[in-house]
Amino acid sequence: IDIPTFCHQPFVDPKGACRICVVEVEKARSLMTACSTPAAEGMVIKTTSERVDKARKVIIELLLANHSTYCPTCHARDKCTLLKYARRYGVEKVRFFGKRRDDEADTDMESIVHRDQSKCILCGKCVEVCRQISGAEAIDFKYRGFETQIGSAYDKKLWETRCINCGQCVNGCPTGAIYVRSDVEEVQKELRDPARKVIFQTAPSIRAALGEEFGLPAGTIVTGKMVAALKRLHPYKVFQTDFGADLTIMEEGSEFIRRFTENDHIPMFTSCCPAWQKYIEHWYPDLLANLSSCKSPQQMTGSIVKNWYAKEMGLTREEITVVSIMPCSAKKWEITRPGCCVDQLADVDFVLTTRELADLLKANNIDLISLPEENYDDIIGEGTGAAEIFAVTGGVMEAALRTVVEILEKKSLPKPDFVEVRGLQGVKEATLEVAGHQVNLLVVSGLANAIPFLDDIRKGKSKYHFIEIMNCPGGCINGGGMPFYEKMETVEKRYKAIMDDDKQMKVRKSHENQAIQKLYKEFLGEPNGHKSHQLLHTPYVDRSDVV
Structure with missing residues (x-):
């Protein structure tokens, strides 16, 4: 049964604020909000009736009476819920007139x-x-x-x-x-400038969601078609951020092993989520020493492109424009962080969300669905199953375990599956026996879920050794730049697609990525070494004074 709603959101308590979900309950004097009225035994409910439809129509008219109706430039476009319900309930004109709000939009370019x-x-x-x-x-x-x-x-x-x-x-x-904030026009300019060498990198989660913007079912993997579409924009190269994710595991895994064996600022937090980075800087700066110093996969990929790959190709940093395709709006902020540039030149120049990539492709008349499958460019086009599952909650933890456990136990894992940290729950806990040690793990998605655990750490009461935290419920597959959806089923399908894709990968452990091995041998030296710390690690900032 489809009951209309404006204010309902998965993972959020119902408020009954918008009133559009009113239903008729037998023997009740007034209409009741479906989202906040508990169901009871024997309750008879009409989710549609003349009385219900009339009330919903009036609510929509009242909202439209104080609403900008210049739809062509609206960012909601065909996803606007208000427009959808106006059509559903036959609102052809608004009967109510009066003073309207004419506030100017806050489009300060400093704001994401x-x-x-x-x-x-x-x-x-x-x-x-x-x-x-x-x-x-x-x-x-x-x-x-x-x-x-x-x-x-x-x-x-x-x-x-x-x-x-x-x-x-x-x-x-x-x-x-x-x-x-959209950066599509800026990226278009870079692509059309013959002097620029534009390099795209795509995050693991994009492949499981981009197809939705072109009418494909949620969870459809479109990796090859996405690469083909990007190449139709005529960039210099198309790489995948999976390479950077495998590099992150090499660095973060090595960092955890050192911290764990030396009991140095344990628990250690993962650092891949820029929203989480900024959150801890604002609210828990006293715990920054527990946060891994590793840059995110996006930033590591950008750094390697401009500091190693550029030299391999006989290019300079100044010639290259790195454009990331990310599931997350916070990635736009991350590229401005301290430590993410060299001599005022950013490692990553622009970030486009999944929705923005769809806009860019459509603006260039590129039909994703009709394209053949094509491959990423070598060598930064290589990635493993461990890198792909970075897209989901628990994925960074599992990817790290696939490498850390093998290193500590000094033997190969025949089946690198850590099901203990899988699933879309907001909080997951697990304990593993690794090389004779008990390792307590915590995985959190939805930052508010992390608050009680962070408070315990602050009080010295935590039992955990390794903690993964992602802001978005379910992980990057539910990021702030992903295609809009109405039902949680969409996120579940994206999750399943990523996990199924990992199963069929030939290489499922980051340390077995031959391109990563080549990079350390020829350029970086060793994980957590001097050059790695220069290029792949980042400082943090105490932002607690910001209100």
């Missing part, structure tokens, strides 16, 4: 997430997502009555707040009032 108050229907979904999923609490309701709006404290721009740029508020917004 932009806001347009004229499109906001005050459903409050973004507020609850920011509180209950990300734990950042960067926005809330402010002012009263007709002047009510959603924003940050002291009317600050989002980039001036504790916003972690995760984009989950964007995924939740039903009307396009919140959206991610």
Whole structure:
């Protein structure tokens, strides 16, 4: 049964704020909100009736009476829930008139997430997502009555707040009032400049979701077609971030082994999620020493492209433009972090989300579905199954275990599957016996779920040795730049697609990636060595003074 809703969101407690989900309950005096009314034995419910449909239509009209209706430039476009319901309930004109909000959109280019108050229907979904999923609490309701709006404290721009740029508020917004800054035009300029050597890198999660933007079912793997589509844009090369993910495991795995054996700042946190990096810098700076110093796979790939691959090809850093295709809006912020550039030249120049990549392809009349399968370019086009599962919650942990356990136990794992850390649950715990030691593991997705564990660590009460934290529920497959969806089933299908793809990979352990072995032999030396620390590790910043 499809009951309309604006304010409902998976992983978030129901609020009943938008009222569009009202239903008729037999013997009840008034209509009840379906999302927040508990079902009871013997309850008779009408999810559609003349009374229900009339109420829903009036609610939609009232929302439209104070809503910008210039749809062609709206970022929600065909995904606008308000437009969908207006059509469903036959709203052809609005009967209510009066004062309207004409707030200017916050499009400050320093902000990754932009806001347009004229499109906001005050459903409050973004507020609850920011509180209950990300734990950042960067926005809330402010002012009263007709002047009510959603924003940050002291009317600050989002980039001036504790916003972690995760984009989950964007995924939740039903009307396009919140959206991610687009860099499509800038990338187009780079592609059309004959002097630029544009190199694309694609994150593991993109292959399981890009097809949705072209009408394919959720969970359809489109790796080969995606590569073919990118090559139709005529870049210099197309690489995959899986290479950087395998490199991350070599560095992060080695870092964990050293810390664990020396009991140095244990537990160790993974550092792949930039939203998590920014969160801990704001809220738990006293625990920064526990955060792995490794850059994310995106940044490692960018660094290797500009500092090693460029020389191999007889190019300079200045000639290359690295464009990342990422599931995450926070990746746009990450490329500006301290330690992610050399002599003021960034390792990664632009980030496009999955949705932006679809826009770029469509703008260039490239039909993903009709294209043949093509391969990534050598050598940074090589990756393993361990790298691919970085896309899901528990994937970084499992990838690390596939390497760490083999190194510590000094023997090969015949079946490198650690099912203990798999699944879409927000919190997963496991204990493994490794080389005679008990290793306690924790995997968290949805940053708000991590707060009690972080508080315990702060108090010295934690039992864990290794902790993976990702901001987005389910991991990168549910990132703030991924295709919009209505049902959790979509995320489940993306998860299954990634895990199934890992099973059929010929190489499933990062340390067995021959391209990675070549890189260490010819350039880096050894994991966690001097050159690795120069190029593949990053400092962190105490941001606790930001309100």
